[in-house]
Amino acid sequence: MEQTRTLTPRTAVIWAVLRAELDRRAGEQLTVLDVGGGTGGFAVPLAEAGHRVTVVDASPDALAALTRRAAEAGVAERVRAVQGDGDALAGLVEPATVDLVLCHSVLEVVDDPAPVVAALVAALRPGGAASVLVAGRAAAVLARAMNGHLDVAAALAADPDGSAGPRDTLRRRYDAKGAVALLTAAGLAVEEIHGVRVLADLLPAAVADGQPAALVELERALAARPPYRDLAAALHLFARRPA
Numbered sequence: 358m359e360q361t362r363t364l365t366p367r368t369a370v371i372w373a374v375l376r377a378e379l380d381r382r383a384g385e386q387l388t389v390l391d392v393g394g395g396t397g398g399f400a401v402p403l404a405e406a407g408h409r410v411t412v413v414d415a416s417p418d419a420l421a422a423l424t425r426r427a428a429e430a431g432v433a434e435r436v437r438a439v440q441g442d443g444d445a446l447a448g449l450v451e452p453a454t455v456d457l458v459l460c461h462s463v464l465e466v467v468d469d470p471a472p473v474v475a476a477l478v479a480a481l482r483p484g485g486a487a488s489v490l491v492a493g494r495a496a497a498v499l500a501r502a503m504n505g506h507l508d509v510a511a512a513l514a515a516d517p518d519g520s521a522g523p524r525d526t527l528r529r530r531y532d533a534k535g536a537v538a539l540l541t542a543a544g545l546a547v548e549e550i551h552g553v554r555v556l557a558d559l560l561p562a563a564v565a566d567g568q569p570a571a572l573v574e575l576e577r578a579l580a581a582r583p584p585y586r587d588l589a590a591a592l593h594l595f596a597r598r599p600a
């Protein structure tokens with residue numbers, strides 16, 4: 358599966374966490390739901406590993422690309438593409454039927470994250486797991502400051518949602534405490550938190566592109582360790598619906 362693909366600073370830490378869950382359930386064909394799964398960067402490898410994956414996404418273009426990608430990988434029969442909204446999963450996915458739900462880089466763009474998380478939890482079987490990736494707040498403040506946009510950095514740091522205002526492409530960003538609170542309030546038990554892209558966005562391109570394997574290794578070494586974790590461009594939370 359992911360071993361056959363190039364692991365990047367964005368994917369290596371997440372795949373390491375997912376791999377542990379897949380190993381724990383080895384021999385089972387899991388029912389996977391990828392909410393806002395886009396073009397299938399995770400869905401297709403999971404289908405290649407033998408699991409059944411439903412991708413619910415608001416974008417017909419993304420779903421068309423997903424369908425092409427699944428066909429090219431020879432796993433079209435295990436990938437279902439559904440156009441729909443993340444907070445209306447009940448009408449699209451049978452409640453309490455999903456073993457693993459993914460929701461990567463979605464909660465920062467939706468109108469309201471709480472109903473989306475509630476819908477994820479409702480889709481999960483008791484004991485099922487959630488892989489949630491959200492934009493990191495501290496990294497966004499640092500990035501704007503380092504680019505010379507001190508006013509934007511200040512606005513972002515002061516905003517309760519971690520957004521820099523109407524021109525910001527994201528509606529909100531999270532620190533670990535806020536992300537844990539969001540998932541916990543919906544009934545999930547958070548088991549692991551990792552930083553994703555602790556260093557990758559800070560390095561000169563020549564370093565990141567010149568030493569990709571060393572960078573992935575260092576990202577994996579730092580991912581679970583505060584304060585490095587908390588400075589990452591994104592936070593990955595692995596959580597479970599209590600059995």
Ligand SMILES: C[S@@+](CC[C@H](N)C(=O)[O-])C[C@H]1O[C@@H](n2cnc3c(N)ncnc32)[C@H](O)[C@@H]1O
Pocket residue numbers: 392393394395396398413414415416419441442443444460461462463466467468
């Ligand atoms: C930044 S992309 C992330 C794609 C993929 N999860 C990844 O990590 O590469 C966000 C995706 O969420 C989808 N999306 C945005 N709002 C949504 C919503 N309310 N319900 C379902 N999908 C949504 C978009 O169409 C897009 O494909």
